[in-house]
Amino acid sequence: MKNLTIKNSALLLAVLLAFSSCAATKVAKDPHAQYLGDWEYVVEELPVDIDGTMTLSKEEGVLKALLSNPMGDMELDAVSIVDGVFKAELDADGTLVEMEGTFEGDAFAGYLSAQGADFVMKAKKVQ
Numbered sequence: 173m174k175n176l177t178i179k180n181s182a183l184l185l186a187v188l189l190a191f192s193s194c195a196a197t198k199v200a201k202d203p204h205a206q207y208l209g210d211w212e213y214v215v216e217e218l219p220v221d222i223d224g225t226m227t228l229s230k231e232e233g234v235l236k237a238l239l240s241n242p243m244g245d246m247e248l249d250a251v252s253i254v255d256g257v258f259k260a261e262l263d264a265d266g267t268l269v270e271m272e273g274t275f276e277g278d279a280f281a282g283y284l285s286a287q288g289a290d291f292v293m294k295a296k297k298v299q
Contacts, residue, residue: 204230204253207275213239213295215284226280226295258282 202208207228214223224241228251237248237260248260248271258280260271273282273293280295 202230204228204235207253207258210298211280211295212298213280213293216292216294218291225298 208230209228211226211228212223213226214221222241222243224239227238227240229236229238235251235253237251239246239248239262246262246264248262251260252258253275256275258271258273258275262269262271264286267286269284269286271282271284271293273280278297278299280293280297282293283290284293285291
């Protein structure tokens, strides 16, 4: 009888561990959560600095980015964040603009690249 109780206890423990590990993987933290939200940005080294808001969001598991400024809204394509490195691109009236930079806490530093020229971009997360 004692042997049966030990086997049942071991089986129960194994089942509990299996369920707890499954639950832990389902509620795993989104690796992009710290980057989502609004970022106030400025693009420098243009004839006039352009400032606005970059909104990072996630829809159905896909990263989205939107740049809003006085000239309008521009949705970015091919958005990715890997190890804190942000990459995206957009079509600005037929011109491919590539964007790349890094996040460090609530700060972003990078550049926009178009037609062989790079323009510094900086942003701060809106709290």
